Structures are given as C-alpha cells and as structure tokens.
Amino acid sequence: MAEYNACMEAFERLCEDVNADKKSAIDQSDYWLFELGFRSAIEELLNIADAGTQAKEFVSPRFQMLADKILQARYH
Numbered sequence: 001m002a003e004y005n006a007c008m009e010a011f012e013r014l015c016e017d018v019n020a021d022k023k024s025a026i027d028q029s030d031y032w033l034f035e036l037g038f039r040s041a042i043e044e045l046l047n048i049a050d051a052g053t054q055a056k057e058f059v060s061p062r063f064q065m066l067a068d069k070i071l072q073a074r075y076h
Contacts, residue, residue, distance in 0.1 A: 007038045045070060 011034045015026045041063050048054050048067050052074045058064040 007035050010038070011035070049074070 008031070011031050014034070015028070018024055018026045041058070041060070044058075045063070045066055049070050052071065054067050054071060058067060
C-alpha cells in the first residue's frame with residue numbers, strides 16, 4: 001500500500017485556496033504549523049476514544065462530528 005499524507009494534501013489545498021486571491025498568502029514553510037494543529041486535533045480524538053469522555057467541544061464541525069461518533073460507538 002502506498003503512503004498517504006492527508007495532512008500535506010489538506011495543506012496544499014489550503015494554500016491553493018488562500019493564495020488564489022493574492023490578498024493573503026501561505027508559504028510552504030508554514031506547513032509545520034498546520035501539521036501541529038492537525039496532529040493536536042488527532043491526539044485529542046485519540047484521547048476521547050481512550051477516555052470515553054470529551055471535556056471541550058471542537059470548534060471545527062467535522063472534528064466534533066468525529067468526536068460524537070467516537071463517543072456513540074463506545075456506548076454501543
């Protein structure tokens with residue numbers, strides 16, 4: 001199976017979107033910051049899966065949806 005870097009692909013899409021209007025820019029050197037945020041969110045999802053509880057809701061609706069699904073799956 002080929003390796004897949006979902007974080008890098010998401011970052012590249014973000015760069016294309018933000019840089020398209022020429023009013024603001026994201027540089028490839030900013031990837032580390034994007035990856036740190038992405039990894040932090042994944043770590044929090046793993047903590048929710050391990051603990052079965054969530055202390056604070058995610059701001060991102062997609063991450064919150066995943067957290068809700070994780071919590072629901074634990075109770076079935």
